[in-house]
Amino acid sequence: MPVVHDLRVLLRLRNFRRLLAVRILSQSADGVYQVALATHVVFSPEKQASAGAIASAMAVLLLPYSLIGPFAGVLLDRWPRRQVFLYGNLLRAALACCTALLIIGAAPDWLFYASALCVTAVNRFVLAGLSAVLPRVVDRERLVLANSLSPTAGTLAATAGGGLAFVVRLLLADSDAVVVLLGATLYLTAALVSLSLAASLLGPDRDTVRLPLRVALAAAATGLRDGLRHLVEHRSASRALAAMTVIRFCYGALTVMVLMLCRYAWTDSEADGLALLGLAVGVSGAGFFAAAVLTPWAAGRLGRFRWMAVCAAAAAVLVPALGLWFAPAPMLVAAFVLGLVTQGAKIATDTVVQTAVDDAYRGRAFSLYDVLFNVAFVAAAAVAALLLPPDGRSGALVIGVAVLYAAAAASLARWSRTGRAL
Numbered sequence: 001m002p003v004v005h006d007l008r009v010l011l012r013l014r015n016f017r018r019l020l021a022v023r024i025l026s027q028s029a030d031g032v033y034q035v036a037l038a039t040h041v042v043f044s045p046e047k048q049a050s051a052g053a054i055a056s057a058m059a060v061l062l063l064p065y066s067l068i069g070p071f072a073g074v075l076l077d078r079w080p081r082r083q084v085f086l087y088g089n090l091l092r093a094a095l096a097c098c099t100a101l102l103i104i105g106a107a108p109d110w111l112f113y114a115s116a117l118c119v120t121a122v123n124r125f126v127l128a129g130l131s132a133v134l135p136r137v138v139d140r141e142r143l144v145l146a147n148s149l150s151p152t153a154g155t156l157a158a159t160a161g162g163g164l165a166f167v168v169r170l171l172l173a174d175s176d177a178v179v180v181l182l183g184a185t186l187y188l189t190a191a192l193v194s195l196s197l198a199a200s201l202l203g204p205d206r207d208t209v210r211l212p213l214r215v216a217l218a219a220a221a222t223g224l225r226d227g228l229r230h231l232v233e234h235r236s237a238s239r240a241l242a243a244m245t246v247i248r249f250c251y252g253a254l255t256v257m258v259l260m261l262c263r264y265a266w267t268d269s270e271a272d273g274l275a276l277l278g279l280a281v282g283v284s285g286a287g288f289f290a291a292a293v294l295t296p297w298a299a300g301r302l303g304r305f306r307w308m309a310v311c312a313a314a315a316a317v318l319v320p321a322l323g324l325w326f327a328p329a330p331m332l333v334a335a336f337v338l339g340l341v342t343q344g345a346k347i348a349t350d351t352v353v354q355t356a357v358d359d360a361y362r363g364r365a366f367s368l369y370d371v372l373f374n375v376a377f378v379a380a381a382a383v384a385a386l387l388l389p390p391d392g393r394s395g396a397l398v399i400g401v402a403v404l405y406a407a408a409a410a411s412l413a414r415w416s417r418t419g420r421a422l
Contacts, residue, residue: 010146015137018196020150022085023130025193027154029089029186030123031161033096034061036179037116039169040103042263043270043277051388053109054256055381060113062374064121071220081129081202082194088126089191095119096184100177130154133202159285161186166278170271227368230361239415240352241369243308244345245376246408250315250401251342252380254323258331260392266328276328280335287339294340295347304348309412311341311348316405323398 010016041057099115130150138146165179172178231238262277263270299307315338322334349369357365387397 010138010142010149013137015197015201016146018193019130019133019137020153022089022190022194022197023150023154024157025186025190026085026089026123026126026130028157028161028164029092029096029183029190031158031163032165032179032183032186033099033116033119034158035162035165035169036176036183037061037099038259039165039179039274040112040176042259043169043274050390051256051260051381051385051392054259055378055385056109056113057116058252058256058381059378060116061120062378064117064124068121068124071217078204080199081133081204082197082199084125084129085194085197086191088122088129089187089194092119092122092126093184093187093191095122096180096187100180100184103177103180127154136202162281163278166274169274170278224367227361227365230357231365231368234356237353237356237365239411240305240308240349240356241372243312243408243412244349244369245372246404247308247312247315247342247345248373248376249380250319250404251338252377253384253397253401254319254334254338255377256381256384257323257388257392257394257397258335260388260390261326261331263392265326265391265393280332283332284335284339287336287341288343290336291340291343291347295344298344299348299351303416304352305412305416308345308348309409309416311345312405312409312412315341316402316409319405320398320402324395326393 037057037060038054041053095115095118099112099119102112102115134146134150161183165182168179168182169175231241258280259277262273262280264273266276267273295307298310302310318337319334322330322337325331353365353369354362384397387400388394
């Protein structure tokens with residue numbers, strides 16, 4: 001098969017393998033660190049975690065991606081990118097060690113969150129840099145395949161890192177600091193591996209004319225405004241993004257509810273609650289994988305908007321049918337369904353935006369997409385914090401989410417009949 005042959009060729013490229021190793025180590029460390037943060041907030045025995053604390057943790061994990069992401073490229077085009085990988089990972093290793101010390105020392109929550117926020121903010125530069133330098137290590141003919149392989153490998157590495165963190169946390173009681181130090185070790189390893197890449201290989205080129213930093217940042221802000229205007233003018237893309245934002249909001253609210261149920265309603269111990277949460281995450285991940293297999297066929301048969309409408313309608317029916325029991329088995333089935341419909345809708349949205357938006361605006365469109373995607377999740381966590389009781393059982397939240405899914409499904413079905421986004 002040609003793809004298998006190209007994949008083998010890619011893996012023979014020494015610099016591509018080294019760059020891929022930096023990505024895998026960096027993102028596995030991200031997975032470890034994020035699970036350590038979440039479990040410390042929710043499952044530490046000395047903490048009585050609230051939905052508000054969970055919302056704060058999600059804000060720390062996600063908002064840097066949204067606020068810094070659109071401007072990261074401006075700085076990456078000015079800094080030596082190999083040094084971004086080296087010093088970025090060294091800085092994250094040091095900051096993670098600080099987080100571990102704060103956990104051991106029972107520091108105030110604001111100081112703990114500030115440390116975590118710094119770690120996740122640096123992450124935006126490293127991930128953007130890993131994507132920016134791919135053309136430097138892969139020829140043009142195989143660049144599409146490399147763009148598919150690298151992020152997928154990084155996502156799997158982050159998942160594996162999260163799984164490893166769950167295992168360590170279950171084996172060693174009260175081991176949040178140990179898990180964070182494991183993440184710090186992986187960050188340090190990623191920094192050392194980046195030294196195997198020549199500093200001059202990854203750019204940026206020094207012979208190009210650069211705008212002053214203030215002008216470049218202002219141009220980035222103006223570009224985002226123009227990108228927003230372009231999205232509004234292209235209704236297929238803006239409608240898909242609006243629907244996806246609602247679907248993501250619903251997924252975020254239900255995620256917080258499941259966290260609270262695992263912590264307080266379904267188990268008598270933190271260890272059992274953590275194990276059940278790990279199972280829920282794995283089941284939801286299986287739904288994501290199923291969506292990747294099913295969506296190309298379903299969207300091809302139904303059209304992208306109709307497939308998104310089916311996803312939202314299925315969630316509108318199944319969320320109350322399964323969720324109002326507030327029992328582990330039905331909720332695990334719901335986790336699989338929600339993983340499938342959320343990722344299925346996202347894949348369709350990605351394709352609508354890619355095909356409906358002019359190429360000159362596509363990068364800015366996806367930057368705005370990233371902002372909406374993450375802000376919707378954080379906003380959902382904030383709303384859930386207001387609605388959820390201490391044990392996580394809230395019929396009002398379940399019904400409210402089902403209504404939002406139904407509204408999204410009805411809108412998507414109506415838009416699909418225009419024939420412009422199929």
